[in-house]
Amino acid sequence: MKEKTRNLDPVILLKEVGLSPTMQRVAILRYLLLNRNHPTVNMIYQDIRRKIPTLSKTSVYNSLNLFRKHNLVFTVPTDEDEKHYDLRLTSHSHFICRECRIIYDLKLPKININDEINGHKVEQYDVILRGICNKCKSKKS
Numbered sequence: 001m002k003e004k005t006r007n008l009d010p011v012i013l014l015k016e017v018g019l020s021p022t023m024q025r026v027a028i029l030r031y032l033l034l035n036r037n038h039p040t041v042n043m044i045y046q047d048i049r050r051k052i053p054t055l056s057k058t059s060v061y062n063s064l065n066l067f068r069k070h071n072l073v074f075t076v077p078t079d080e081d082e083k084h085y086d087l088r089l090t091s092h093s094h095f096i097c098r099e100c101r102i103i104y105d106l107k108l109p110k111i112n113i114n115d116e117i118n119g120h121k122v123e124q125y126d127v128i129l130r131g132i133c134n135k136c137k138s139k140k141s
C-alpha cells in the first residue's frame, strides 16, 4: 500500500484533521507548504507578520503545536534550542550538516510504509543522518 497523497490546499488539510481554517492557521500552513526548508517559529513569524501584522509569535507557536497534535507537522530533532518544523505529508529522512546546520530532505531507498522490520510494522519514518554536506565538503577540500 502506498502512502495516501494528501491535498496541498491548507484549508482542506486543516478541515481534514478537524481544525477550523482560521486566517492565521491557513497562513502558517501555507508558509510550510511553500517553504520546505524546515523553518523555525521565528522564520515563520517574521514572514507572516508582514501579511498579518496582528500576529504574535506565541500564536504561531500555539498553532504549530496544534498542527503537531493533529499530525500535520513534526519537529526535526536537531540539537539546537530552536525547533525546526516540517510537514508530515510524506515520510522522508533528514541529513543535518554539522558545519552549515542546513537540514536536507533525503529519500532513502528501501523503507516502505507497511514494511515489517524485525516484526514491527512501519507506519511512518523519520531517520536523521548527520555529517558534512556536499557543499561544505567541497569548500574544505
Ligand SMILES: [Zn+2]
Binding pocket: 097, 098, 099, 100, 101, 102, 132, 133, 134, 135, 136, 137
Ligand atoms: Zn553544510
Ligand SMILES: [Zn+2]
Binding pocket: 038, 086, 092, 093, 094, 104, 105
Ligand atoms: Zn524534511
